[in-house]
Amino acid sequence: MFPNHSRPLVTAPAETAILTLLLAESPLSRVELARRTGLSSTAVTKAARPLIDDGYLHELPPERTAPGAGRPVNPLAVTPDREFVVGVKISADTLYGAVCDLRAHMRTTASRPLGDRDPAAVCGLLADLVAELLDAKPEYRARTRHLGIAVSGDVDRPCGRVRYSALPNWHDVPLADSLAAATGLSVTLENDVKAITAAEHWFGEGIGTEYFALVTIGAGIGSGIVINGELVAGAYGVAGEMGHISIDPAGPRCHCGQVGCVEAIASSDAVLAAIRRATDDPDLDFDGAVQLARGGNPAAQGVFARAGHAIGVGIATLVNLVGPERVVVTGEGLDTYDLFGMHIRDAYEAHCFKAAAKCPLTLRPLPWEEWARGAAVVGIQALFP
Amino acid sequence: MFPNHSRPLVTAPAETAILTLLLAESPLSRVELARRTGLSSTAVTKAARPLIDDGYLHELPPERTAPGAGRPVNPLAVTPDREFVVGVKISADTLYGAVCDLRAHMRTTASRPLGDRDPAAVCGLLADLVAELLDAKPEYRARTRHLGIAVSGDVDRPCGRVRYSALPNWHDVPLADSLAAATGLSVTLENDVKAITAAEHWFGEGIGTEYFALVTIGAGIGSGIVINGELVAGAYGVAGEMGHISIDPAGPRCHCGQVGCVEAIASSDAVLAAIRRATDDPDLDFDGAVQLARGGNPAAQGVFARAGHAIGVGIATLVNLVGPERVVVTGEGLDTYDLFGMHIRDAYEAHCFKAAAKCPLTLRPLPWEEWARGAAVVGIQALFP
CATH class of the missing domain: 3.30.420.40 (ATPase, nucleotide binding domain)
Structure with a gap:
């Protein structure tokens, strides 16, 4: 459908501004996007163009708000299945995984009981879980680049390291690098409470x-x-x-x-x-x-x-x-x-x-799968450099 | 020396970025400014130009760091007395005022005991104090546009209102408008603890x-x-x-x-x-x-x-x-x-x-005058739209 670009999805602040709004609130009119971002309508159109060309945004049929209200406008919307993101929450005894679309809707979920909590063993099990999730539909494997991981404790997101986590009892584990090698995906780690806060901030209350x-x-x-x-x-x-x-x-x-x-x-x-x-x-x-x-x-x-x-x-x-x-x-x-x-x-x-x-x-009652969704949102945020 | 412009001092993010750095840490080389702001050296030079033309920045004599280290560079510095700002702290029983330069150095201070705490009376006394401060040197009156006010309690900075302050026992007083009319200056109100935090953040620890x-x-x-x-x-x-x-x-x-x-x-x-x-x-x-x-x-x-x-x-x-x-x-x-x-x-x-x-x-022991300096820093921040 569209090539998987190696360049960042967004490269300008204006693109980031309209895409983040549309991820949460599609569809929005260009007038509304201009009002909410403080951009001119010309800047909105210019920023939307490469995202439309790449298939991340699409235009809806024109709507005319009232007779004589000017030329018709095409609202913009995110194309949710243009790309998928995998999220995995590592809990004390289970790995919970989900494939989410760009609007953070869960498309499929899976879990694995945790046996051995050694980092290498968990990394192998996690790669198996990711493979199972991506195998659920060909489009998941074809259009997934990012994996978000949520784990309790002290997580160094920029370095991709678990500094300390009580639940699997890890100290200074460079999990992002290991998982990137094991899955071929780009990996972002985050503390689990921060991950679910990000999910709720971008896509919830x-x-x-x-x-x-x-x-x-x-x-x-x-x-x-x-x-x-x-x-x-x-x-x-x-x-x-x-x-x-x-x-x-x-x-x-x-x-x-x-x-x-x-x-x-x-x-x-x-x-x-x-x-x-x-x-x-x-x-x-x-x-x-x-x-x-x-x-x-x-x-x-x-x-x-x-x-x-x-x-x-x-x-x-x-x-x-x-x-x-x-x-x-x-x-x-x-x-x-x-x-x-x-x-x-x-x-x-x-x-x-x-x-x-x-x-x-x-x-906000959140079943365990929602924590996997929180991890996926960390992966969605990684689309923005 | 230079005209008092009615246009904002800075109009582009790049100008704001280099001026805020230089306010706190003058002088800085263009290389250092580029590194700290993430701007290109061309963008630093372009952003500095109007501020140099208006007299807010000046170039220091070139310094050559080491033999053969390339062409000489002219570090940039704020010209502190290009503009002055008045700050007044309203305490329970006294008005404390100061004239500060652009680097938040106190040039002169004055105070008035508070008698009647009625807002109109305080406003009149405050205008007298500002006049006394500005009369201390002709350059203060010629080059002062902004007045910052710090008061305890619940202050609505964007609206310029004291919503509630226990110390003078005020409820919903539109102090900024009254003071602007009484002094001819542009007035910014802030909670006193927030004001002194801003001063310490921009110019201190x-x-x-x-x-x-x-x-x-x-x-x-x-x-x-x-x-x-x-x-x-x-x-x-x-x-x-x-x-x-x-x-x-x-x-x-x-x-x-x-x-x-x-x-x-x-x-x-x-x-x-x-x-x-x-x-x-x-x-x-x-x-x-x-x-x-x-x-x-x-x-x-x-x-x-x-x-x-x-x-x-x-x-x-x-x-x-x-x-x-x-x-x-x-x-x-x-x-x-x-x-x-x-x-x-x-x-x-x-x-x-x-x-x-x-x-x-x-x-950080802070004598009462430092609270007036905090108020002045709120005025300095008002230079940035």
């Missing part, structure tokens, strides 16, 4: 916001933050560590070494440990703890309430410091939202400072 | 950093945050409220309505109130409380230690969330740094998450 945050709750607690339209990376690679802000000097000790961290009070492990202590039942599992709370056990309910309060204070702290327009709350912790959601909202509203309280919280 | 924060301690506790080179404003105008993050559910109630805010534990009023309670001396003043602590009174020392701990936890929280390259600590609270500085540093280091601990804290 965060579309069009300059200040945005996403909070994940569950086994870990963290956040991704967007300021002035860009993901906050931190000068030393640390940012968004909402799980490790200390909100109670009388709180429990955290695995990070500090006392009273949000994660030490509100992670699923912390909740389970507290309910085991409160009920004097060291063999209780998390499902059992949830059943106790749902059944009305006051001690178990109190632990969930305290966890919800901690999360609400943590989100309010983030909001008071960086002022997002909206916050999305997600993660597997939402499965027990009935037990602590009210406490999250109450503490959040009580602790927001003045106008910061205007920032709404939105719940 | 923050030069060249993409991630930077400034924390003020004293009667109030707050912060200014720079991410990806830009001051964080917050989607709803609230950001950097480090004083109102809750770090202890068993802590004292704050004037904002919440419990355990950093400001409720560590502001100078909170420290005084706690020492009065601890010593059962309701008539003690702040100086007396400081003397007690310096004299070894354990109760008074304990209150300062607790305040230092709260500030350290607050700064660590900020650092864990946004990852600055460095943090400057300032404000009149530094006067008692001997009493709580160690506790600030200990709590900060203990609560930073992993690599975030690489972020150094720098102390």
